[in-house]
Amino acid sequence: MSYNWNWGIFVSTTPTGDTTYLGWMLSGLQTTIALSLSAWIIALAIGSIMGVLRTVPSRWLSGIAAVYVEAFRNIPLLVQLFIWYFVLPELLPAALGNSFKQMNPTAQQFLSSMVCLGFFTGARVCEQVRAGINSLPPGQKNAGLALGFTLPQTYRHVLVPMAFRLIVPPLTSEFLNIFKNSAVCSTIGLLELAAQGRQLVDYTAQPYESFIAVTVMYVGINVIVMTLMRKVERRSRVPGYIGGK
């Protein structure tokens, strides 16, 4: 196989002239990180609320949360993304839909991607939160109620804080997934890391260098997140549990 390796490509200037190809890569990396972090905030918020609702003794509320989880877990991420990006603006009231369509394209793509990844990952976070709450001994809830807490207070002060400390490890893997899943957003034209990699191939015809660089960056994100989360895990462990101190 004859292939001309040319790693110098990364320091040469792009046709637009204002940056190097490495600059493209880094701006993609930035978008990937910004997108993943903002989507993660949405996912944690929705996931916590829905996870709590799945365990409350009200058929209606737990039913709503169950429908949310099943819908977002049984439709492929790519289809969800296209529905957020192409379908939803058409179904919204005309004024709202039009104001979305008048935003600049990058903002449209980013917004759809963020909300899509947030809701998609939220369904997974929800299941982890539910599992965490259900794994607590029933005595904890009863003790909270016996102390005169209302049910919401019991959740707020007893169950949810405990559950979150127990589910840090599975949440870590969801957090890693959100970075990987963000690559799907290249399909609607968002210039995140994977998309920059493909764009580089189109411009330079050096696919191996470009893909290797992108792959290394994803592995790097992975290593950094895992190191950080291991610290969080160590600090949040509950004494007395397996894996605790």
Add this chain to the structure above:
Amino acid sequence: MHDFDWSSIPGALPFLWDGMKISLEITALAIVAGIVWGTLLALMRLSRFRALSWFAAGYVNLFRSVPLVMVLLWFFLIVPQLLEILLGLAPGTDARLPSAMVGFALFESAYYSEIIRAGIQSVPKGQIAAAHALGMSYGQAMRLVVLPQAFRNMVPLLLTQAIILFQDTSLVYVSALADFFGAAYKVGDRDGRLVELLLFAGAVYFVLCYSASLLARRYQKRAGA
């Protein structure tokens, strides 16, 4: 508000079905290859030989830290060139389907191997000791005693992974291969009915995956009882 017009779907059904067949083919092949190669990887990972367990750990960790989209792009780049060299195919031959299949099979086996490793480790140690006491070799103990029990425990997880895999096949969209989703998108784009076709595709995926997940849950309950 949008005026719905579903009329382009009935005529497109044969085309969509062709796409569905591609999705299912990729899924089936990746499940079979993923379980076979995943089992080997899991055994290597648990092996006493350092080199084998390091290789398996490296393989699994690498594939699990790279997005599927990136893995697919890699395979759409490499497989056609390999086929050219190995089979002497003319350059420019459409190798997207085999590329997708190889990519999914190798990618999924990393995930399957983790499920299978956990399954093997969930079998009580006494089982291996008992097999050894009966005079079985390591290979016999694995094949006749440990793996059958491990797989029984793993069925729900393997099914869940298969559902995820089926959903992930939609990502062959990056190569413009007309799987079910790609076909739906093409029809919608052609007829200017993207809204209807995307909602239809979502509904089909939902019905299929939700029924499969109910099945997995039922199996789990029965096995647990």
